[in-house]
Amino acid sequence: MTVIALLQLDPTVGDIAGNVALVEAAAAKAAKAGADMAVASELVISGYPPRDMLMDATFVSACEMAAMGVSSSIPLLIGTPLSAEKSRQKPFNGAVRVADSRTAKIVGRKQLLPTYDVFDEGRYFQADDGPGIDRSLRGASVGITICEDAWQHIGEVPADYPADPIEQLATWQHQGEPLAITVNLSSSPYHLAKEGVRARLVRKAASTLGHPFLLCNQIGGNDDLLFDGRSIVGWPDGTVVQGPAWCSGILMVNIENPSAAQWIPLDSNGDDDLEIVGAGAEPTMPSKGQDLLSAVTLGLGDYCKKSGIGKIVLGMSGGIDSAVCAAIACQAVGASNVLGLAMPSRHSSDHSIEDAKATAEALGMELQILPINEIHESVDETLQGELDAGNPVAKENLQARIRGTLVMGAANARGAMAIATGNKSELAMGYCTLYGDMNGGYAPLGDLYKTEVYEVAHAINANAGGKSPITESTMTKAPSAELAPDQKDEDNLPPYTVLDPILEDWIERGIRNASPLTPEVLSRMHANEHKRWQLCPAPRVSNRAFGQGWRQPLASRR
């Protein structure tokens, strides 16, 4: 019996000592539970993505030395940046093997460096030209690949690489190098419906190699990148074992017996059920709303934890976006650390305040009601000359900016972070106010279409048990910015059930034909590059989020 432990952990970018401690504690637990070897995730020592920290050779060498110095009683594979081999070369993205009984050793260096979407590895790393190998597992050899190295094999890359490391390992086997298993150290970001693709990946690799293929993924949020965990193992017969999502733990894999796999939880979040799937079957998915809720909650929570932020302030309009954000914030930092501001204006409806109150009460968080009429009047008066003659949108935006000023004022006073409550549909259409409701250090819903926000709202209510945080009225009323009398989003935009699929085609799939958008709506979409540029981090849940992976020229004619 050979048991491999996949250490599904949540490293913090730049916190070398903290990450080493995480890995050592998990490896010790795995050894105690009977593992013969442990595998951590890609760049677990530096955290992923370390971005320009990798341009600092002392940082890279500190990571490498820390990885080499990790203490483990069993052989342990650790992802870490590795110093360049010679001068005027970039560092490597590699794997180090440590074990008490052996000298620490570099056992693999990444060959395929993804440089697309959220990935920038060609910018920072030198590519190696062969897969890695380790021979510390009781005589049997272990093939080593790092994340992207395995993805060419199923063609799930936007452009082909010149090499396929899985085929290279298969060739080694044909040439007489016996491999018992191949591992993949991953930092594989989440997006909706990615699980099926990872199952296909480990199945195909296991089938080609004729032995189990073990993918260890990290969990956690690092700025806009989310990692869902779901470490996964495939056998040549198509069987798959998948660990749970959105939580730290150890997936103990008996390579001779898939159904003997075990999950050792390391925190109390999420679902602790590992899953065994037979050949041909697909891993089950939680509901989309539940999965998105877990995703953005961990994203916000990790952003706060890793940035040293303990308190959150947000504006609460009585609408669905701010109610959902409030619920997520309470989950992320605790209800006693969240302040909501309801800021009624002359255009606010009565139910707005009632709904905000009901949400705050159900969540057990503080709500302050700060009417903005008086400020609004003095701003109107000061700017009257401009406003009377100008574009009416200027007047509407004023209210959002006054509210943004109050939210930031309260956040600054309390040493808290403001969060922006807007969603991806709004942002795509420019149906939001820069320096107004877009204010905030993090936008929990910034990559969720409006229709997805409703799905998350249902999940929040389903989880609440008692009183629903999102009121029936919030759920069912027509979306409105309430910046003009009786204003409804549908006065300016198609209904979200029509708009969202079109936006998804445009943004995620690049499909721009046959769309029933009016020229006014189209020009809105084009006119909002500034907003996307100035957006704060938003947890990425889609194939194409605004932010890191979204690079459009601003000053251009299209």
Add this chain to the structure above:
Amino acid sequence: MTVIALLQLDPTVGDIAGNVALVEAAAAKAAKAGADMAVASELVISGYPPRDMLMDATFVSACEMAAMGVSSSIPLLIGTPLSAEKSRQKPFNGAVRVADSRTAKIVGRKQLLPTYDVFDEGRYFQADDGPGIDRSLRGASVGITICEDAWQHIGEVPADYPADPIEQLATWQHQGEPLAITVNLSSSPYHLAKEGVRARLVRKAASTLGHPFLLCNQIGGNDDLLFDGRSIVGWPDGTVVQGPAWCSGILMVNIENPSAAQWIPLDSNGDDDLEIVGAGAEPTMPSKGQDLLSAVTLGLGDYCKKSGIGKIVLGMSGGIDSAVCAAIACQAVGASNVLGLAMPSRHSSDHSIEDAKATAEALGMELQILPINEIHESVDETLQGELDAGNPVAKENLQARIRGTLVMGAANARGAMAIATGNKSELAMGYCTLYGDMNGGYAPLGDLYKTEVYEVAHAINANAGGKSPITESTMTKAPSAELAPDQKDEDNLPPYTVLDPILEDWIERGIRNASPLTPEVLSRMHANEHKRWQLCPAPRVSNRAFGQGWRQPLASRR
């Protein structure tokens, strides 16, 4: 006699038809003036950088077809994206040769794809594996390189490439392929003091190749990237001819006789003197202040022109940053299209308004005075509970955010763009207010240290002829945010003459030792990632600007 025309143009990203028209008009002018061949810059058909537009195969193929269809009576080399050769491959960054008498032809594809700093070419392009050649110049062959292809040869790249296209061309010559000249189609971004490096580049390449080396650069601003032009030619004996900076035109080069070079201006900006420099000598530079002024003025002007923005609004405090921004804005879009808002608070000094008035008057622009006391009081009152108990910085920020709201209100009403007036020293230290004075679609001084802003101010006054736009009082008073009674920047920061060299070490050179910064100052530097993330485009004039080329993780522990 062989005359090569380098077409130094200002393309607009995405405007294929407009860029074709620019190239055709310049090539016709060059032909009429007696050129035997013309050379345009890198990606002149798509504009540089087209970023994610390159992921749209129909855009790439439209560029290629447009380039192939350019009409020219003389052989003309044009930089353009080229479609991928096979499926699942990225496009190429290439050069096409057209001439009335010949079939249009692909004559070169870039080999070295810079993927560092502001460059992301590894993300978008497939690298070729050999340099290009064209044989349309009356029997003589022309070696073709594209921008980065030439830079490995002088080692001015952060990490070595596996190939050196200049050496490859030299080898071809040894093997019997006679080359009369080698050209380099460039989109070589500006930063301070880059000119000397380009002279070294063309000299070294010419010396290795034994023939003239001609670098055609574009001019203009595309978002945060600036291109200074300064197209340049080197001869094997070390002689260099450099075209003027910051203007469109044609550098007519007699390859047998450097001193017969001519400059044909295509617009009225900038300096029309081309420069001939003997072996060993360096191109002369304008004063740093004048060069920076030209750089950021073109940056803002092009940003407005290419984005369809005709009017600018900015806050004017009477301080040096806003005065300099006002002067730049007037130059960029015309004084009649610029509105300044002076927004005195209870902490503003009398001279603030007087200085703002004097600047506006000297520039011939509109100034409105909008006191913010009343708004300030009603915001204070509304937020009193939070402010009384909270961090005093919250109170200071309120004023900046009220002003930001008024600036945006006026900009929205007029259909104008607000500009942010802050400088790089402030931004690095967080000595500015997010959603306050950082509001704006473009930050003309966002990459200038405070001490550089003074140099630009002197240049503005020197150019003004009559009344100096930047008053003596603005020049000499101690910098102050005026957000608290008698506040001075030096209360919180080292003097800028001390601070700026330290910042330059940290930011541009990565030197972080032996700096006399206090822990408070250091923690300020670390605490401002959010501001940098949310910064609008700022024209890049330094080795390392915040923005595109600056990639730091936000949620990290360092």
